Structure formats: structure tokens, C-alpha cells
Amino acid sequence: MSKKVTLHIPVPQVCISLFLLLLFCVALRIDIPVSWLISDALIRLVMNGVLVLALVPMLKTGIGLNFGLPVGILAGLVGLCVAVNFRMTGLAGLFYAMVISIPIAALFGMIYAFILNRVKGREEITATFVGFSFVPLMNFFWAVAPFSNPSMLWPIGGQGMRPAIGLKRYFAKSLNSLGSFSLAGVTIPLGMILFFLALCFAVHLFFKTRLGQAMMATGENERFALISGIKIRNMRTIAIVMSTVIAALGICVYAQSYGFIELYDAPMMMAFPAVSAILVGGSLKEKTTLTHVILGTFLFQTIYSVSGPVANDLLIPEVAEIFRLMITNGVILAALLYEGGRHKKI
Amino acid sequence: MLFDDGGKSMLELAGITKTFGRHKALSDVSLRVFPGEIHGIVGLNGSGKSTLLNIMSGSPVIQNTGGYEGQICIKGRPHRLGSPIDSLNAGIGMIHQELSLMDMMTIAENIKLGREHVFPMGRKLLGRSFARINPGKNKADAQKAFGRIGLTVNPDQRVLDLSASMKRFVEVAREIDKEALCVLLLDEPTASLNHLDSKRLMALLRDIAEKGMAVVFVSHRIDEVMMICQGITVLQGGSVRARFDAPMFDARKISHAMVGGHVIKVQRTHAPHHVRPILNLRNFSATAPGGCVGPVDLDVMDGEILGVTGLSGHGKSALASGIMGMHPWSGTVMFEGKKIDDLQPDHMVSKGLTLLPGNRRDSMLHDHSVMDNIVFTAVQSKKRFVRGFFAGKIGLSDKKKSRTYAGECVSQYHIHCRSIHQKAGELSGGNQQKVCLARALASRPRILFVNEPTRGIDVNAREVILALLLQVNEQKNTTIMITSGEMDELKRICHRIAVFYQGNCVGIFSPETDDQTFDRAFSGDVQGRE
Amino acid sequence: MKEAAIKKFKPHMVPLLFFVLSLAGLYFSGMSTGFVINEVMTRFVRDGVMVLALIIPIRAGMGLNFAVVVGAMCAQVGLILAVDYQLSGLSGLCFITLTGVMLSLLTGYLIGRCLNRVRGKEMITTIIIGFVGTGIYQLVFMAGYGTVITPGNPEMMLSRGIGIRNMVDLEMFRNILDTIWLVTVGDVDVPIFMIMVVILFAMIIGYLGKTPMGQTFKAVSQSNEKAMLNGIDTNRVRISAIMISTVLACFGHILYIQNIGMLNVYTAHLNTDIFSCAALLAGGASISKATIRHAFLGIILFHTLFIVSPQAGQNLFGNPALGEYFRSFVAYGTIAFALMMSSSRKT
DSSP states (O other), X not given: OHHHHHHTSOHHHHHHHHXXXXXXXXXXXXXXXXXXXXXXXHHHHHHHHHHHHTTHHHHHXXXXXXXXXXXXXXXXXXXXXXXXXXXXXXXXXXXXHXXXXXXXXXXXHHHHHHHHHHSTTOHHHHHHHHHHHHHHHHHHHHHHOOOOOTTTBOTTTTOSBOSEEEOTTTTTTTTTTTTEEEETTEEEEHHHHHHHHHHHHHHHHXXXXXXXXXXXXXXXXXXXXHHTTOOHHHHHHHHHHHHHHHHHHXXXXXXXXXXXXXXXXXXXXXXXXXXXXXXXXXXXXXXXXXXXXXXXXXXXXXXXXXXXXXXXXXXXHHHHHHHHHHHHHHHHHHHHHHHHHHHHHO | OTTTTTOOOSEEEEEEEEEETTEEEEEEEEEEEOTTOEXXXXXXXXXXXXXXXXXXXXXXXXXXXXXXEEEEEETTEEEOOOSHHHHHHHTEEEEOSSOXXXXXXXXXXXXXXXXXXXXXXXXXXXXXXXXXXXXXXXHHHHHHHHHHXXXXXXXXXXXXXXXXXXXXXXXXXXXXXXXXXXXXXXXXXXXXXXXXXXXXXXXXXXXXXXXXXXXXXXXXXXXXXXXHXXXXXXXXXXXXXXXXXXXXXXXXXXXXXHHOOOSSOOOOOOOOSOOOEEEEXXXXXXXXXXXXXXXXXXXXXXXXXXXXXXXXXXXXXXHHHHHTTOSOEEEEEEETTEEOOOOOHHHHHHHTXXXXXXXXXXXXXXXXXXXXXXXXXXXXXXXXXXXXXXXXXXXXXXXXXXXXXXXXXXXXXXXXXXXXXXXXXXXXXXXXXXXXHXXXXXXXXXXEEEESTTTTOOHHHHHHHHHHHHHHHHHHXXXXXXXXXXXXXXXXXXXXXXXXXXXXXXXXXXXXXXXXXXXXXXXXXXXXXX | OHXXXXXXXXHXXXXXXXHHHHHHHHHHHTOOHHHHHHHHHHHHHHHHHHHHTTHHHHHTTOOXXXXXXXXXXXXXXXHHHHHHTTXXXXXXXXXXXXXXXXXXXXXXXHXXXXXXXXXXXXXXXXHHHXXXXXXXXXXXXXXXXXXXXXXXXXXXXXXXXXXXXXXXXXXXXXXXXXXXXXXXXXXXXXXXXXXXXXXXXXXXXXXHTTSHHHHHHHHHHHOHHHHHHTTOOHHHHHHHHHHHHHHHHHHHHHHHHHHHXXXXXXXXXXXXXXXXXXXXXXXXXXXXXXXXXXXXXXXXXXXXXXXXXXXXXXXXXXXXXHHHHHHHHHHHHHHHHHHHHTTTTTO
């Protein structure tokens, strides 16, 4: 019995939180304003949270961690580029980008699902490489895409997209500033947070429906789902398309907050921080909840934002980046090993 | 006892006990086997035979579930068998029911696996692992081992291309090639063999025993065991029920000890109401990972309980899952007189055919509540307990209706649980099976396929399950097809019993048929077919 | 009949595709055949051993070992230490090899232990192990040197005194081995000694298949459970496979760096895993079957395509970047395709 009780203490989360506390203390010592830290953490939570949320449908359906997140991100980037091409501005521009990216993401998702449905049991590694190979494939597109807005194209020659497109004149921070207010020096982006929570709630509600329940059953016990008359393949396809669409929305939110659209090889490694974040939140395969998403993103991204200035002040600036990469991958490795060890015992 | 003359025992087990979670698989089993003896262990499914063998062969299953208690002595020396390697070093050889050969390797490679001859030069320089294998010597060894069986083979042949019986002999050859071997364990070695090969194997076992080895022979074919064994131990419910010595074998006493006295016995009373077939199979065959079935012709009558039985690996379990469309299949399936072209699980479930698999891990959501489990299939296939939106496409489950229904089930089927919100995985095996049954019935099936409904369930819960099946059949007129190896149970509740041998239905018998006829049918020998 | 033909053709599909693409690329790039052969030869001796290092884990049923980057990093640690202690020439090479091998045995053991916990997910784990290893490695040389570790050779340090420079010149090791028995045939330079070294490593791998160790690899890859029943300690076998692979990767990377003659401290090892895996798969290997023939054929095909595609992109579309993208797509896509193809076996 005593064993069962200890299991309920989320050791990794406690460790991460303590570590975060330590970073905060160091940050205070070197006079980094707390209000800035909190504002930054809140913005980063939503900025990355949607991408983390994108992992949920596939996890719940038992397909595993979506290391192929770049597939959805690329669809979102296309939507963003279309919106910029037509010089859409403000919240409407962001909305327009999202609407455009949804069908593209659905299409990409179908292709992606076709591939992943062939490789049952080896989805994660295949997803990684599908994501990796989608990036250079889309590089072709960026290099020859028929966009006409000169602020997106190379200044010389006018052919091919720039690696980074500034959104300042279009819809940068349009969601960040929606309903945002200051409280004791802390900026609270209310609209942005509400948007994120609404999206989370929608996903939550979806998994309460008959279809969502069927997907969940597929994840928890595939043979059971099969004998209950559920079309496993369809459920998996729906989950993968959903994941891809949410990832596309995620990059739209991310880009407007970041202020730039980053093309070419930028999306390559974007899956890893998202995966890491959900794992930090305590997600265990199909037993993933939205608490894991929100808690994980918050802890992970706050470490990201605090570690930068701290490393700058104490050590060498490059170390912050290395350190982040180590946390990202270290968390994933630890989760894989923990998961594997757990299986062995049963 | 025959050998109890102060002679040293080769194998001695004392107080072997093994528990899987709450379930006690073996309790206080003791056994002595002497050099030159063939000792038989018999018992029904679930009596602990395989667990005992797994302990002796150091199977990882035992280690991963907490090891065993008790002591094992070989040649008087105690051994703790924690891995197959321990057993190998102790001189125990094991032939499993499932073949443990490497299909892509040759006969010689299989026989010498882990014990290859290497060139001495390389051994000196690089150690055994990195020395070059001497293939000629290995092949010679393989041929020598086969010579002892009385067969000649091409040692370069791949195991993949061999017949089932030949594969079995390769395993025997592998074991007798081991110099240190002093105890040979065999788990149902004749299950996949025909009559002639079985005889040959048994003659071989006698030879091996005469050379001073101890042989432990596990089977549920009583005639075979009586033929070659000098001693027989009967296991029932995980403990030693009786022992018999060589000349005083009595098939009836042995089978009585195997079956034992049950507490209460459910018995079917009503005859079927209808004689109209509900499901017709013509030339139907299906390929499942565990065994193939068919081509088979079979009619299932409306409102009957049909038993499907046979030895394991003879296709009985592939039949139901095959009809549900879970495996590649061919032939014709007619349901209520209409041909079904497309066997898909979702299709069949919506038509009213429901499968309750034997492995309870597959038939429920362990992390969900009793209620969620009970209504699940009905929600998915029949849209019961659903409040629909958008023309019913998107529906939220109707909590109120679900609660009422689950509550009814709990009281009607005597499910012991704290509440309908308790996690189904926390219940005991018998109650889990009741939940599964309630779930299957909630979708109001026309035909219910039940696989091994009482496997791993204690005696009392068994009777409740059987009573439930009878009740469902009689009150709701649901046609039930039970696949099981438990003859005793099938005889009590079925209207007809179909026996499968090597994938074919060799006969359909009335439950009153005597045991000898069934035993013959199990080995493909059919007379007195109804 | 037709099915059998398709089945027979299937393993040759990928190499054939690469062959056709390379040929087309060669035609459109307008490069001289001699130049391409020369380049391919260089790549063969540079990357050959690294590709061979992947074979053993595949034979042991563990799939593609992306953690060969760890072996590569071990080699780099050896090199940096040699530069730090200002060793040069053959003795320096011996020191590098010794340090590298010791380190790779240790890291190989640790990786093996990790992989035994994650059965069925070995490949994704090896990728992540590669990333984590890179992080530790970069941290040590970026932040550890000059703070915790005192450098012996101040020339290789960054001006701020902490961290090693990006580029370390390996003048004393450059082409030490490449120039032995260098024969020029027409306009093609043939480094006979180096080719023989690569072939020697191939022979070692071939020999391993004929030992009891090789038999256990084969058995474990077919069925872990059955191998266990046959008294094989599968955990140990898998650890050995990864250790051998890591050591071979370390050798491979030493050959690679001495051929290049410069060490890009923080990035030289990156992508060695991807390119070697893609090369092996281009030769017709799958994630469950790989032979020396696949490795050699793969290196030649993959690198031919690699060499010609930027120029072909320039000539065809007027944009060399397109060739670059094509290259990366081919590298990642080959692996994705191989994963997609060989998984149907499992279920």
C-alpha cells in the first residue's frame, strides 16, 4: 500500500518546480524584475501552449508523441504567408491565417496519417523522420512560391521567400494585446489566455463525445475498441488530422507573438520542446490530461525564459542555448527510460 | 513408491508456491523424480501445470511476477532458478508447448545455439564469443543427436521449411545434445504431432530415460501419460491432488482426481426453442496468429448454446474472432439467411454479433469506471445512452440513463463493487468477467461469442458466470457460442458441442456423449458422430 | 508468380531509384565522371566505417543506431585532448584511438543499458541520446574548458579564456593515412591503404557473423523470448552490439576527421548519424536487415547523388539551393521511407 502512495507524488514535476524556484532566486539576486518574469511566463505559456496542446489527440488515441509536429507547423506557415501576402492586418489577419491553414493542415494531416497508419508500433520514430523530411520538401515551396508581397521576398531578385518575415506591419502581437491589462507592473494578456483556455476546453469537450470516447478507448485498449465495433484506422486518422490542425493554429499564435514568421529549417526541431513540455507536465501516454499540457508548458517555458538572462549574467551566453537543449532532450530521454522501466515491471 | 529404496532422486521439489497478484497458481507442490523415471503431470487448464514447468525452466514470466517460494534440488543439490540460464546450468532441459526454435536458422545452428564449437586457435586468441565457429563439427553433432532419435536430416536445412513434427524433433535433439542434461521437461509435446510421430516421440523418451535421465512429461492426454510414465502426479487448482505409481494406473481415478468435486453445479434444463439456423458457415476459414481454422461448414441454431472445443492450437479460438472479421478469412458467412460480404468487426457488431474475448485484458477498459465499461459498446455501436447533437453525429453520453442502466446491471448480475464509479481494473477476476458480460449484453446482441469465460476465475465465480450465460440464453433468447477447453463446463450448459481438430470441425456431439468419444475426437478420431 | 516477382524486386527498389536519380543528376550537373569518381572515393574512405558501424545493431534487431554520434563525439574528445597535450604524428593518432575507444566502450555500455529499458523504442531513444550527448559534450568544451578544466594548449581557446574555439586545426594529423599508398590512375587518386582499412573493418564485421557472438545477435533479432528460452542473456547481447557499434563509429570518425584535416569542435559530429543511416538504406538495407554489400553500394549511390545534386539544381532551375533542399530531403526521406516499408512485418 505504501508503494501506491509514493507513486502519486509527481517526482519529476516537484524536481522541476524546485529547480525553477532556484532559478527564480538567482534571477532575483541579479536584479531581473519579477514582474517582467511573470509577464514573460504568461505570454510564453500561451505562445507555446497551443503547440503542446496539439500533441494531445495523438497521445490519447495511443499513437504516441507527435514528433512530426513540423507537418502541422508547415501548414500553419503557409496560412500565415497567405495572410501576409494579402496584407491582412490585426486580429482579422491572424484569424484569416488560421482559417486558411486549417484545410491545408487537414490535407497534410491526411497524408501524414496514411504514413503513420502503416507503421503501427513504430509511430514515434517514423513521425520524427516524416517531420524532418517534410521540412526540406517545403523548402522547395518557399523557394519558388508565387507570393508577391515584396516584404516577404528576398530583397534582391524578388524570387523566393525570406527566412524570417517580420509581422510588425501586419498582425504581430494582435492576440497578445487583446484585452491585455497591467496589474502591479505585470502585464496580463487576458484575451490570449482566454483564447488558449477556450481551445483547451474544446479539446476536453471533444473527448467527452461519443467519437472522443471511441478514440480514447482505441488508445487505452486497441483490441477492446476493435471488438466494440470501432474503426481503429479512422480513429487514428482523425487524431492525426486533429493534431496537425491544432499544430497549424499553434504556429499562428506563436508567430504573432514572436513577431516573425520563420521559414525554411526553423520548424525542424520545434517538436522537441513541445514534447518535452508535455512530459514535464506529467503526461503518461494515453493518460494525458489538459492539466499536463498547461502545467508542463508553464514549467518548461518559464525555465526557458529565466535561464536566458541568468546564463547571460553568470556564465557564457551560448550556455543558455545548450542548457535549454539539454533540458529539452534530457526530459524526453528520462521519460522514455521511465516509461520503459515501468513496462518491464509489469 | 517404486523408487523409494533410498536411491537418490534426480529432481526434488519441496513446497513450491507461486502467486500471480491475488491469484494463487501453485500452493505447496512437492515432487520427486528419480533417474530413469518418466514422471507424468496431469491436470486441467489452469491447474498450475504450466506454471510449475515455467518455474523449473527459469522462465522470465516467473521472475517478472515476483519469483517463487520453495526449494528445488537437482541431484541433491539445491538450486535457485532465476533465469533460463540458471536452469540450463543446473542441467534442466525444457521443451515448451510453443516451439522455441529460430525459424531463420538451420537445424544445426538451432541445435548448437549458445553452445557452438569454435576453432581452438581463435578461442585462445579472442575468447569463445569471438572465435570462428567450426560449422563442420556443429553439423556432425547435430547429425549425431538426430542419430540417437533414429532420424537422418540435412543439418543445413532451415527450420522454417520443416514440418511441425520435425520441428519438435529438432527441439528434442537440441536438448539431448546438451552434455550436462539430467532433467528433461516436456510441456504437451504431442499436441502438434500426429499419432505415428507421437508414438515415435514416446519411444524416444523411454530411451532417454533409460540412459539415466529424469523426464517430466506434462500432458492432458491421460492415455499417453499412462502408457509411458512410471509415476503420475495430478494437479488440481494449484496443489497436488493425488499421486499414482506405475502398475496401479486407473484412467477413471486419474480423471476424477483431475476434475475434482465442484461446489455447486449449474446445469442446463431447457431445450432450445427454435431449430432455425441463425448463422451458417460454408467453407469458412480464418488465419489467426494463434492458429488457423477451416475450411469448415457449421450451422449455429437460433437460441442455442453451442460449445466449441478442441486442444489448444487446433483452431477453436480462431473461429469466433474469424467470424467477427478480425483475421484474414475466406468462404461464406450467412447471418439470418443473408450473405455477409464484408466481415469487419464494426460491421458485425452493428449487426448484433458480439465477442467476449478470453483474455480479459482485451475486453475492458481497466482505467475506466464500471459504468463506462458497461455502456461503452452500446454507446458506440447502438448509440444507446447518447444525447445527440447535429443529427446524432456528435453525441455526449447520457449520464443519467447510463447510471440507471449500470446500477441495474450491478444488482442483476451480482457484480461486487464499491460503486458503479469504481475503476473496473480494481475488481476481482470474476467480477471483471461479469462487467464484461454486462457490457456485451448492453448492446443487445443476437449472437454472443464467448471465449474461455471461466479462465483464471475461482470456482464460485465460475458457477455464477455459467449461470448468467444460461440465464441470458433462456430469458433473452440470445444465441451463445462458447469456446472453451473446459469440457466439464461445456457439457453442463451447451446444447451441442463441436470438436475441432487441426482446424476442422471433426464432429458435433450432444453433451451426453461419453468422455471416451470426446477424447478420441480431440485426437481427430471420429466415430459415433451425431 | 507476379507477386513473387514483386517480392523479389522490392529490396532492390531503393538502390535502383538512387541509381536512376544519380545518373540523371550526373547528366544535368555536367560534372566530369572522373571528378565524381574521385569525390565518391574520398567519401567512401571518409564515411565507410561509420556506415559499417550501423550494421551490427541492425543484426541484433535493434534498428538504426542513431547514437553513433556518441561514438563520433568520443573520437572528437580524443582529438581535442591530443591537441590539448600537443601530441602529433603517429603517437598522437594512437593516443586519440586509445582514448576514443575507451570512451566509446564506456558510453556504448551506458547506451546499451538505456536501450534495454526501452525495448521496441530503440531508434527514437538513440536519436534523443545523440541529442543529450551533444548537449553534454558542448557544455564541457564550451563552459567546462577554462573554468573547471585547465587547458594545456592556450592556442585552442577562445579569446575570453572560457571555451574552445569553433575550429581546431589538425595540421599534424591531416591526411596522415590518406597519403599512404596513394596511386593515381588517370585523373583519379586511389588511396589504396585507406580503402583497405575500410575493407578490413568490413571483414571484421563479416567475421563477427561467423562467431558465437554473431549467432546470438541473429537469435536475439529473431525473437527475444525464444533467445531467452535458449539460455541467451539477451540484455548482454544487446549491450555488446551497441558497444561494438559505438567503437566502430569512433574509428570511423577518426578516419573522417583526419581526412578533412580540420575539426569543427561543436558541429563536426552532427548529422553523421542521419547521413550514414541514409547511405546504408540507399544500398537496399532495411531496419531489420543490413549487409556489408548494402553498406558499400549505399555509400557509392548516396554520395554520388549528394555530390551532383547542388550543381544539377543550379543547371536545371538556376538555383543551387534547390539542390541542397533535395539533398536533405533525400537523406531524411530515405529513412522515413525505410521505416514506412519495413514496419508492416510487425503486426
